[in-house]
Amino acid sequence: MAQYELLLPKMGESVAEATIIKWVKQPGDMIEMDDTVLEIATDKVDSEVPSPIAGKLIKQLFKEDEVVQVGTVIAIIETDGAASEEDIITTKVVEEPLPLIVPGTEQLVSNDAVRSAVKDNSSDRFYSPLVKNIAAQENIAMGELDTISGTGADGRLTKDDLLNYIQSKKGGAPSIAPVSQAAKAEEPVKPVSQPLVSVSGGDEIIEMDRMRKLIAEHMVMSKHTSPHVTSFVEADVTNLVLWRDKVKGSFEKRENEKITFTPLFIEAVAKAIKDYPMINVSVSGNQIIKKRDINIGMAAALPSGNLIVPVIKNADQFNLVGLTKSVNDLAKRARTSKLKPDETQNGTFTLTNVGSFGNVMGTPIINQPQVAILAVGAIKKKPAVLETEFGDVIAIRHMMFLSLSYDHRVVDGALGGSFVRRVADYLENWDLNREI
Numbered sequence: 001m002a003q004y005e006l007l008l009p010k011m012g013e014s015v016a017e018a019t020i021i022k023w024v025k026q027p028g029d030m031i032e033m034d035d036t037v038l039e040i041a042t043d044k045v046d047s048e049v050p051s052p053i054a055g056k057l058i059k060q061l062f063k064e065d066e067v068v069q070v071g072t073v074i075a076i077i078e079t080d081g082a083a084s085e086e087d088i089i090t091t092k093v094v095e096e097p098l099p100l101i102v103p104g105t106e107q108l109v110s111n112d113a114v115r116s117a118v119k120d121n122s123s124d125r126f127y128s129p130l131v132k133n134i135a136a137q138e139n140i141a142m143g144e145l146d147t148i149s150g151t152g153a154d155g156r157l158t159k160d161d162l163l164n165y166i167q168s169k170k171g172g173a174p175s176i177a178p179v180s181q182a183a184k185a186e187e188p189v190k191p192v193s194q195p196l197v198s199v200s201g202g203d204e205i206i207e208m209d210r211m212r213k214l215i216a217e218h219m220v221m222s223k224h225t226s227p228h229v230t231s232f233v234e235a236d237v238t239n240l241v242l243w244r245d246k247v248k249g250s251f252e253k254r255e256n257e258k259i260t261f262t263p264l265f266i267e268a269v270a271k272a273i274k275d276y277p278m279i280n281v282s283v284s285g286n287q288i289i290k291k292r293d294i295n296i297g298m299a300a301a302l303p304s305g306n307l308i309v310p311v312i313k314n315a316d317q318f319n320l321v322g323l324t325k326s327v328n329d330l331a332k333r334a335r336t337s338k339l340k341p342d343e344t345q346n347g348t349f350t351l352t353n354v355g356s357f358g359n360v361m362g363t364p365i366i367n368q369p370q371v372a373i374l375a376v377g378a379i380k381k382k383p384a385v386l387e388t389e390f391g392d393v394i395a396i397r398h399m400m401f402l403s404l405s406y407d408h409r410v411v412d413g414a415l416g417g418s419f420v421r422r423v424a425d426y427l428e429n430w431d432l433n434r435e436i
Helices: 111-118 129-138 159-170 179-184 210-225 238-255 262-275 320-335 413-428
Strands: 002-007 017-021 037-040 047-051 055-061 067-069 073-079 227-236 279-284 286-292 295-297 349-353 372-376 380-388 391-407
Touching: 037 073, 129 159, 159 210, 227 413, 238 320, 238 391, 238 413, 262 295, 262 320, 262 349, 262 372, 262 413, 295 320, 372 413, 391 413
Parallel strands: 295 349, 349 372
Antiparallel strands: 002 073, 017 037, 017 067, 037 047, 055 073, 227 391, 279 286, 372 391, 380 391
């Protein structure tokens, strides 16, 4: 018999740790290759960890709700046959904290910052690297961390516990940017002011699930971070609608895929980003980071009512067939909780289709650390004035609204308005004879 050490797999460049939310297999259970052993959660998505080999689970090395770093041994599986070098995997203990990315931002925290926050302090209490990084940015020493009560397993201090503590300490939304000690000394501590909500006998109290809490935190943080402005454009997409009606049957027969409007919108957005690359940026302090890649997230509603944003990486490099297949695949796996953590990371721009609910327009909240998000409304038949060589006429046209919310710190009205107008131009000028 040989023993195989199952590692928490790498889940993308920006994912450094995950929380174990459920062990699907228990000690003594037999496991087939690719069977799901456990379910994990990052800050943006739930995922499953399959077994790369067949065998029997003999030991779980972490409990549910514990935070584990990528590359750590999480379980031992007993296999038939002699152990090979590939089967026996050892994990090197890292003596110093690794730089991590704080969820909802792209700001790296250095090892020096983490060491500075905890120097000359020691504690027997476990803190995840993420908690230590946030503490380092907020200049919270280990002694202060030890005084904060935790809601995690065995009293572990979670990210939510620490952010709530910071919020109550400052009397506002938690700041993730480093704050100097001098600035902290000058800032008065304000009590948290929460409105009292009366509950009658017929009211139902529903606890937020983990994903809803994360969404709530992310939305509040976005509004706190970015001054939102929204620009609107009404587009005549009659050619687009007629073209899709013409090709959808043959496309499905040939590709075994349904072609929706979403990949058509994404293609137009990717083209407009190339025309206006300063919409494809993020902000770090007083610096603007211009993104090389065009990674477009598409907001997807889940059966639970929650929201998730899978990302099409390098969307500008796909043809329409490739975009259609990527959109359908990500949407399907989002609905069945089969997305990989890396598939929700590193988006540079987000598209949300409010028209799928019959809404004609919306004012979406920016998906930080991006600086813009486009909402596409329902396509409606409306009377419209057309200019012809014989004069103006009124005709029935397929019309829709585009709503672009953008971060007014770095995107002015000229850029925001020009960008959303350019997206509309690409949709309006769709070639009715386009081959696919």
